[in-house]
Amino acid sequence: MNGAIAVVGIGADGWDGLPERSRRALRTAEVLVGGPRQLDLLPPAECPGERIAWPSPLRPAVPGLLAAHEGRAVAVLASGDPMFHGIGRTLAETIGAERLHVLPHPSSVSYACARLGWPLEDVETVTLVGRPLASLAAALHDRRRLLVLSADGATPAEVAGLLRAKGYGETRMRVLEQLGSRDERIVEATAATWPERPGDPLNIVALDCVRSPDVPRLGAAPGLPDEAYEHDGQLTKRYVRAATLAALAPAPGELLWDVGGGSGSIGIEWMRTHRTCRAIAVEKAPERAARIDRNAAALGVPALRVVTGPAPEALAGLPAPDAVFIGGGLTAPGLLDACWQALPVGGRLVANTVTLESEALLADRYRRLGGELVRLAVAQAVPVGGFTGWRQAMPVTQWSVTKGSEA
Structure with a gap:
């Protein structure tokens, strides 16, 4: 790997916890790049290279910073495993994985599972480093084990507040601080009794989720209860959704x-199917666009992007979709x-309507495109x-089609 940038994972135990291969990369580096906390873990006598925070x-600074030191031996420091929610991903995406020589260290998640006796493959990890607190909400399910990567010492109290607000106050919380170091400790309480004071900034939060029986159950499959949404009637109803x-x-x-996002339910539930799914809701009414934002945050997908404006004009310049849903304005x-x-x-288009005029339009496209x-x-x-009968909702006509190469 001559000429490659060494990306070295380091734990809270610092230099003492590094294997010889990682130490060698840091000793021979002419330039050491990292966060101030990580750089301070290196003994100057062992690692004399120029230090850059x-x-x-x-x-945006990565390409220029590394280009300025082209031809020199560069080592980048990372917390734990650089390729697990770490700087390794940013480097691979900006300068190319082929330029990296990654030397991982056990991640905080590995340490936490070792301390708790949790099988790593059964645990979901949610990061709040650079992410909104609301993104945790989508992962909350009764009896689910979660590990939350904290942004700082205030994160555990913020997590406890979210859990209380979502009806998960009886959730057992354990905050594992300074994992792997001599100062390692575990603090435990329920979300309902968690103190508001900040703790050590280097921590990870372990949750044994417990949902209150009077809180509506939100499953992982599409078709959340209509009551889960704030809406003004402009909502794709549960079974049609x-x-x-x-x-x-x-x-x-x-x-x-x-x-025609309405209340945002289709985009929200699209994103809830997998953490990497993305959605853009296009809604011409400003008050409805604001409502979509609130619903997305409440249901754990605050990254849903809302574009306010009429379609098709508002579609100009948007990144190409893999699928399109048209719920209004056909x-x-x-x-x-x-x-x-x-x-x-290979992209999919699905359109729903309840009007005869739009139904005729869909029937014509079905005839032409299949x-x-x-x-x-x-x-x-x-x-x-004193009896029970059926109340029929307005029928919905739905056209769905996959775009072929001949289209």
Whole structure:
């Protein structure tokens, strides 16, 4: 790996915890790059190289900083495993994985599972480093074990506050501080009794989730209860929503355009299917766009992007989607064509309507482009005098199609 940038993982135990191979890379480095805390862990006599702390913001500075030291032996310090929520990913994405020689150290997650006796493969990890607190909400399920990567010493109290607000106050919390060092310790309480004072900034939070029986259950599959959403009636209802997500068929890493976002339910539940799924909701009404933001945060996907404006004009300049859902505005001139043209080969389009005018439009596209045209009808049991009868909701016509190479 001559000429490669060494990316060296280091733990809270510092120099003493490093294997000889990592020490050798740091001893021979002419330039040592890292956060101030990591750089301070290196003994100057052993590591005489020039020390440079990462600037902020970090990502835009990476290419220029490394280019300035081209031809010199460079070592980058990282906390724990550089490729697990660490600087290794940023480096690989900005300068190329082929330029890196990664020397990992056990991650805080590995240490935490070792201390707790939790099988690593059964534990979900959520990072709050540079991410909003609300992103934890999507991972909350009764009896689920979670590890939360903290941003600082205030994170555990913030996590406890979110758990209380979501009806998970009886969740057992253990905060593991300074893992691997001589100062390692574990602090334990429930979310309901967690103290508000900040702790050690180097910590990870372990959660044994317990949901209050009176809190509505939000499952992992599409079709959340309608009551989970704030809405003004502009909401794709639960059973139609489940069928719509099935037709859209989200896969990890894919991007959805939710056109005519309404309350944001389709985009939100698309993103909840996998942590790497992305969505852009396009909504022309500002008050509804603000509501989508609130719903996304409440349901654990605050990264959902909301574009306020009428379609198709608001679609200009958006990144190409893997799938498009049209829940409103089908008769807007050029909307269907703009969505279809934006899709790559293999992309999916799903459109729902309850009006005859839009239904005729979908029937015409079905005739020309194929796909599936279905009518979804849902009836609910309601009291009728002293008996029970069915109340029929408005039927929904749905067209779904996958774009072929001949389109």
